[in-house]
Amino acid sequence: MMAKHSWQKRWGVPLALVVGIALLALWPFLSRDSLPVETDAELHVFRLAELSYLVRGGEFYPRWAPNFYHGYGYPIFNYYAPLTYYLGLPVELLPGLDAVDGIKAVFVLGLLLGGIGTFGYVRRQWGAAAGYVATAVYLYAPYVLYVDPHARGALAESFSLGIFPLALWLLDRLRGRQTPGRLAAAALAVAGVILSHNLMALLFFGILAAWAAWQWLVAAAGGRRAAAWPIAALGLGLLLAAFFWLPVALERTAVNLNTLLGRGDNYDFRTHFLTLRELLAWTPRLDWGDTQPAFRFNLGVAQWLLGGLGLLLLAVRRLRRARQAAFFAIGLLLLLALMLPLSTAVWEALPFLPYFQFPWRLLGAAAFCLAVLAGAAVDALLARGPTAGRTAVAVGVALPILLGLPLTQPAPWDDFGPVTQRRLTEIEHRGRWLGTTSTADYVPATVDVVPPPTPDVVRGYYEGTPVDRVNRVAMPDGAVVEAERIRPLLTRYHVQAPKNFRLRLYLFDFPGWQVRIDGERVETELARPEGFIVVPV
Numbered sequence: 001m002m003a004k005h006s007w008q009k010r011w012g013v014p015l016a017l018v019v020g021i022a023l024l025a026l027w028p029f030l031s032r033d034s035l036p037v038e039t040d041a042e043l044h045v046f047r048l049a050e051l052s053y054l055v056r057g058g059e060f061y062p063r064w065a066p067n068f069y070h071g072y073g074y075p076i077f078n079y080y081a082p083l084t085y086y087l088g089l090p091v092e093l094l095p096g097l098d099a100v101d102g103i104k105a106v107f108v109l110g111l112l113l114g115g116i117g118t119f120g121y122v123r124r125q126w127g128a129a130a131g132y133v134a135t136a137v138y139l140y141a142p143y144v145l146y147v148d149p150h151a152r153g154a155l156a157e158s159f160s161l162g163i164f165p166l167a168l169w170l171l172d173r174l175r176g177r178q179t180p181g182r183l184a185a186a187a188l189a190v191a192g193v194i195l196s197h198n199l200m201a202l203l204f205f206g207i208l209a210a211w212a213a214w215q216w217l218v219a220a221a222g223g224r225r226a227a228a229w230p231i232a233a234l235g236l237g238l239l240l241a242a243f244f245w246l247p248v249a250l251e252r253t254a255v256n257l258n259t260l261l262g263r264g265d266n267y268d269f270r271t272h273f274l275t276l277r278e279l280l281a282w283t284p285r286l287d288w289g290d291t292q293p294a295f296r297f298n299l300g301v302a303q304w305l306l307g308g309l310g311l312l313l314l315a316v317r318r319l320r321r322a323r324q325a326a327f328f329a330i331g332l333l334l335l336l337a338l339m340l341p342l343s344t345a346v347w348e349a350l351p352f353l354p355y356f357q358f359p360w361r362l363l364g365a366a367a368f369c370l371a372v373l374a375g376a377a378v379d380a381l382l383a384r385g386p387t388a389g390r391t392a393v394a395v396g397v398a399l400p401i402l403l404g405l406p407l408t409q410p411a412p413w414d415d416f417g418p419v420t421q422r423r424l425t426e427i428e429h430r431g432r433w434l435g436t437t438s439t440a441d442y443v444p445a446t447v448d449v450v451p452p453p454t455p456d457v458v459r460g461y462y463e464g465t466p467v468d469r470v471n472r473v474a475m476p477d478g479a480v481v482e483a484e485r486i487r488p489l490l491t492r493y494h495v496q497a498p499k500n501f502r503l504r505l506y507l508f509d510f511p512g513w514q515v516r517i518d519g520e521r522v523e524t525e526l527a528r529p530e531g532f533i534v535v536p537v
Helices: 002-031 040-058 083-093 099-126 128-139 140-150 155-176 180-196 198-218 221-240 242-250 276-280 301-315 324-336 341-349 358-381 386-408 421-430 453-465
Strands: 480-487 490-496 500-506 513-519 520-522 526-527 532-536
Touching: 002 128, 002 140, 002 386, 040 083, 040 099, 040 155, 040 301, 040 341, 040 421, 083 099, 083 140, 083 155, 083 324, 099 128, 099 140, 099 155, 099 358, 128 140, 128 301, 128 358, 128 386, 140 155, 140 341, 140 386, 155 198, 155 221, 155 358, 180 198, 180 221, 180 242, 198 324, 198 358, 221 242, 242 520, 301 358, 301 386, 324 341, 324 358, 358 386, 358 453, 421 453, 513 532
Parallel strands: none
Antiparallel strands: 480 490, 500 532, 513 520, 526 532
16 A cells, blocks of 8 residues: 555656646647648548558558559658557557547647656656646647647657657666666667657757766766666667668668758758747737638747746756756757757758758757756745745746647647548649658659559549559550459469560569569569569560
């Protein structure tokens, strides 16, 4: 009984309070059916539906999406971080639920993990009261609360904003006490950061690595052994996620990545720098009457006021554990600088930075730094006496929530509608996006020109019949080809022909495809400019 009571006191009540703080942030997802279209959430819904189709067919870790790009296939699962889809998959597989429910569940999970991780880390440094304040500051930051999950519908990036604080907290726990369980938990969380979002993995893994190095540098001589354990967990997490990032690195030239880099267009980082005034601006109220309600890429007034107080107290040496706070102060200043035009030369000099496309993507990480500093500031005020401390905690929790209230009521959305392969095909035909991307990224490099839809292929999606990817027009007279689908990514063709010929398939070629005739592997040819597979028979 004593152990149970101790757990409830240490975790039960705090977790309940963290969930309570997060409730308004979660409310749009919990109180409304479905999800909006016309945001990236729509893309993620169809990716999850495609993954479900593949898993149901026996392809448990597919790297190819056969129904994307007009049915020609697309290696998006080889290159796009998979964790959020596998987290949504169990929900999608439940009776009566679908991919929309699965994606919504992951949005909710990401926000919850962000709150728990932020609270856990800050509580270890400055106590529970500071942890509650930091949780409110982080979850109600405009970018975390509204921009990523609602305005953009950026599932993977939004989830990465949740799992990053969790990974930091677990690394810090490992630094405090080294056990196999804590090492495993920290390594799994680090792997989760890498598997959540390609670009944010670079940012957040870099921050975690810098934090671990900082702990080692500031540790006393006797504490450096403990400080080395988070570094080991980072390495182990990197190894655990190698099944994903290693193929991405080794096969990066097998697809087109140039479309991710813009020049003078929407994907050019130069067009998305923020001004200091924009960063510090007030959050506008959402106009439900507007088809696209205006919002700002800003830090949030409550966030920079409370976090700025932490910076000020750090500067005048009034913070406990100042070295821990100093890391996030330095990180905040660097992140802010990278979002301003003055950093243009840095973005141009570092070859990986332009792939981030939008400097304001750093707002989530900046919000976490502000949250940590806000928590440290409240801890300093608690030391001034109970009255000042209680007031600081109340204001620190209430102010971010009150100023974030307008963003907890996004414009109502209609029902998402059916999630079917036919609807996916119709959307691709309208040209809004292809393969659930809007920039043709990850198209096989051997595709010189993306071909239009082929009526014989897409007919199967419209009629609900098996998709026929055989170019029958190019077959010689008297040839007969019958397709037998074994699994979604394995098809057996029964061929009868009066002479040798080239079997042309409406299927993009890509490293890894294998063709066997009577059990013997054969080399395929490539049809240019479409990049289709050709099989000598």
